[in-house]
Amino acid sequence: MEIRVVENVLAYNKEHAQDNRALLKKNNIFVINLLSSPGAGKTSLIIETLKNLKQKYSIGVIEGDIASTCDAEKIKGFTDAVVQINTGGSCHLNASMIKNALQKLNLASLDLLFIENVGNLICPVNFDLGQDITAVLSSVNEGDDKPVKYPPVFIKSDLILLNKVDMLKYGDFDKDFFLKKVDALNNQAEVLEISCKEGTGINAWIHWIVAQMNKT
Amino acid sequence: MEIRVVENVLAYNKEHAQDNRALLKKNNIFVINLLSSPGAGKTSLIIETLKNLKQKYSIGVIEGDIASTCDAEKIKGFTDAVVQINTGGSCHLNASMIKNALQKLNLASLDLLFIENVGNLICPVNFDLGQDITAVLSSVNEGDDKPVKYPPVFIKSDLILLNKVDMLKYGDFDKDFFLKKVDALNNQAEVLEISCKEGTGINAWIHWIVAQMNKT
Numbered sequence: 001m002e003i004r005v006v007e008n009v010l011a012y013n014k015e016h017a018q019d020n021r022a023l024l025k026k027n028n029i030f031v032i033n034l035l036s037s038p039g040a041g042k043t044s045l046i047i048e049t050l051k052n053l054k055q056k057y058s059i060g061v062i063e064g065d066i067a068s069t070c071d072a073e074k075i076k077g078f079t080d081a082v083v084q085i086n087t088g089g090s091c092h093l094n095a096s097m098i099k100n101a102l103q104k105l106n107l108a109s110l111d112l113l114f115i116e117n118v119g120n121l122i123c124p125v126n127f128d129l130g131q132d133i134t135a136v137l138s139s140v141n142e143g144d145d146k147p148v149k150y151p152p153v154f155i156k157s158d159l160i161l162l163n164k165v166d167m168l169k170y171g172d173f174d175k176d177f178f179l180k181k182v183d184a185l186n187n188q189a190e191v192l193e194i195s196c197k198e199g200t201g202i203n204a205w206i207h208w209i210v211a212q213m214n215k216t
Numbered sequence: 217m218e219i220r221v222v223e224n225v226l227a228y229n230k231e232h233a234q235d236n237r238a239l240l241k242k243n244n245i246f247v248i249n250l251l252s253s254p255g256a257g258k259t260s261l262i263i264e265t266l267k268n269l270k271q272k273y274s275i276g277v278i279e280g281d282i283a284s285t286c287d288a289e290k291i292k293g294f295t296d297a298v299v300q301i302n303t304g305g306s307c308h309l310n311a312s313m314i315k316n317a318l319q320k321l322n323l324a325s326l327d328l329l330f331i332e333n334v335g336n337l338i339c340p341v342n343f344d345l346g347q348d349i350t351a352v353l354s355s356v357n358e359g360d361d362k363p364v365k366y367p368p369v370f371i372k373s374d375l376i377l378l379n380k381v382d383m384l385k386y387g388d389f390d391k392d393f394f395l396k397k398v399d400a401l402n403n404q405a406e407v408l409e410i411s412c413k414e415g416t417g418i419n420a421w422i423h424w425i426v427a428q429m430n431k432t
Contacts, residue, residue: 037253037254037255037335037358038253038337038358038359038362038365038366039253039355039357039358039359039362065365066338066365066366066367066368067364067365067366067367068361068364068365070361070364070365071365089338089368091307091336091338091339118338119253119337119365119366120307120336120337120338120339121254121335121336122282122305122307122334122336122339123307123336123338123339139255139357141255141355141357141358141380141383142253142254142255142357143254143255145284145286146254146255148283148284148286149254149281149282149283149284149286149287149335150254150282150283150335151282151283152282152305164357167357167386170383170386
């Protein structure tokens, strides 16, 4: 019973995701769906990206949280094209929420759109939103065993960002172990090591985005 | 439609949770359901607790993960009474999973049982497992805005543990802000500041557990 309903929910989501994808494609907007645990640094990464690319592209941001507008407030200093979705308890964004949010953005003016999903390494994985790219951010402080304990998000992501590499010197994070486990799950995805705090790897991330946008 | 099914799932869960609670009470076992984001330090906290209390009490651990046995492997060095649940993708433990796990433990011999839930600050909150105490572990590295962004888990917990306080000196975590936001959501829960890495606050946590067990 439960499984059948989940399938219905996913089928319903798929329809909306297809609509979103068509609308975004029509407006020539490149979309990145950003996933991570709570506090891994999604908002900081988006802010670093805005700082680096807002002269070149018009960038929108959809912020997903179960409550509050604090992430949208932080983003507002860097772009006006920001919409906060409060899921009201739901553990992930779905394509229908994104469809509503897209109506609040001037799509004709945008080149690049970030969707910051709810901080959750599990549930958002199954919900296509209409994005071009799914990127997962895993932070050093969470430990090197995340690929072993949460395989689906690593399997389904196009890009894996290891954030807070400035913390490598304080902890017991075995980077080789992490990279080996990621590679065993998904050897197609690129892995970038970054620190939003110290700026490490941000250039590589910016180049990666620009290269992806030029491909489409 | 979706909401009605969720209610059914919760009603079904409630029945199993009541059965678990009765069984655990009959065996005089005190149960703590430990919630947190991925990598906040639940396993480390359980290990510190085992080190401090295994002479005094017989302690069991149920480990919940969507995949792997790595947490159970770590615990095995400190107690034989450990059961790993792999949820196979599900984002939380439910009472039915715990019912099965309890069959694999020698309940007559146990005084204290930890349930380490799946690393997820959202979904586990709604699923009663039959525990006496729900404790949430929030780590400094996740940022001071977690109570603002994930209110339900702070509202529904009996104890709030702020872990990795050794990291306060490196980051931008505003402890007063965090404590104020926690208090606004839940002024009944006790808040303990701990560092599993440096041992800070572990004595207070141990005393808290013993006091709770003596109450029942």
